[in-house]
Amino acid sequence: MTLELRSCTYAYRPWSPPVLRDLDYALDHGLTILLGPNGAGKSTLLRLAASVTRPRKGTVTLDGIPSHQRSYRAAVAWMPQRITAMTALTAREQVAYTGWLKGMNKRDAWEAAARALSRVDLTGQADTRTKRLSGGQLRRVGVASALVHGARVLLLDEPTAGMDPRQRRVFRDLLAPLAEEVRVLLSTHDVADLAEECDHVTVLDEGRIAYTGTAAGFLAHAPRDTAPGRAAEAAYTALSESGARL
Numbered sequence: 001m002t003l004e005l006r007s008c009t010y011a012y013r014p015w016s017p018p019v020l021r022d023l024d025y026a027l028d029h030g031l032t033i034l035l036g037p038n039g040a041g042k043s044t045l046l047r048l049a050a051s052v053t054r055p056r057k058g059t060v061t062l063d064g065i066p067s068h069q070r071s072y073r074a075a076v077a078w079m080p081q082r083i084t085a086m087t088a089l090t091a092r093e094q095v096a097y098t099g100w101l102k103g104m105n106k107r108d109a110w111e112a113a114a115r116a117l118s119r120v121d122l123t124g125q126a127d128t129r130t131k132r133l134s135g136g137q138l139r140r141v142g143v144a145s146a147l148v149h150g151a152r153v154l155l156l157d158e159p160t161a162g163m164d165p166r167q168r169r170v171f172r173d174l175l176a177p178l179a180e181e182v183r184v185l186l187s188t189h190d191v192a193d194l195a196e197e198c199d200h201v202t203v204l205d206e207g208r209i210a211y212t213g214t215a216a217g218f219l220a221h222a223p224r225d226t227a228p229g230r231a232a233e234a235a236y237t238a239l240s241e242s243g244a245r246l
């Protein structure tokens with residue numbers, strides 16, 4: 001399976017400079033983390049891959065299927081930065097409702113919601129109203145909603161932002177088994193948290209790819225004298241400072 005952006009250029013306004021320029025990108029298997037400074041274009045790349053918006057130039061495809069087609073949208077799930085708790089709905093109802101909106105019948109959506117909540121370790125909160133969940137639990141409801149209709153690619157926009165270290169740990173522990181089943185592309189500023197646990201790393205800088213490859217290849221950019229446990233941050237800093245381009 002290949003999710004690919006080819007020669008993609010995107011600007012928010014016809015007259016404004018492009019946020020992404022001539023971007024070529026293919027999402028690898030497993031868990032890929034997407035790094036880059038504020039404004040680098042991470043959310044924009046995810047929105048193009050999620051088919052929330054379309055490139056001004058270039059193409060976005062999954063196994064050759066263009067991103068505007070229904071079968072593309074069915075296979076690719078996106079979780080935006082903000083998840084809204086639907087007032088009065090329980091976690092299972094909120095996830096099932098998303099499945100229903102995506103075209104499932106009510107009974108299938110209800111069953112799929114239970115499975116999706118179990119994948120994010122929220123079975124115990126299935127009957128809790130989402131407005132009563134913690135921020136971290138609500139993000140997991142967001143992931144369950146993204147997965148409820150059987151997507152093969154999961155795009156997560158800063159899912160760990162604002163979580164405390166314990167919640168981030170819980171969230172990270174969910175990702176490895178998920179990434180064995182679906183391809184996951186996750187944007188984050190928590191470089192140290194994830195870079196040593198993911199399969200691949202992509203670094204965006206001013207709308208261009210500064211690095212994309214294995215996590216080991218990324219960590220190799222850290223200077224030799226880097227203290228243990230600091231390799232990810234050091235590699236990121238080294239790449240940012242050198243302005244390295246592939």
Ligand SMILES: Nc1ncnc2c1ncn2[C@@H]1O[C@H](COP(=O)(O)OP(=O)(O)OP(=O)(O)O)[C@@H](O)[C@H]1O
Nearest residue numbers: 012013019036037038039040041042043044045187
């Ligand atoms: N809706 C919008 N209208 C106009 N410009 C936008 C819009 N959304 C983003 N931008 C601009 O596009 C550029 C890239 O933004 P984007 O949100 O993709 O970056 P990012 O890497 O996700 O940043 P952050 O880490 O801060 O979330 C920024 O200069 C931003 O100001």
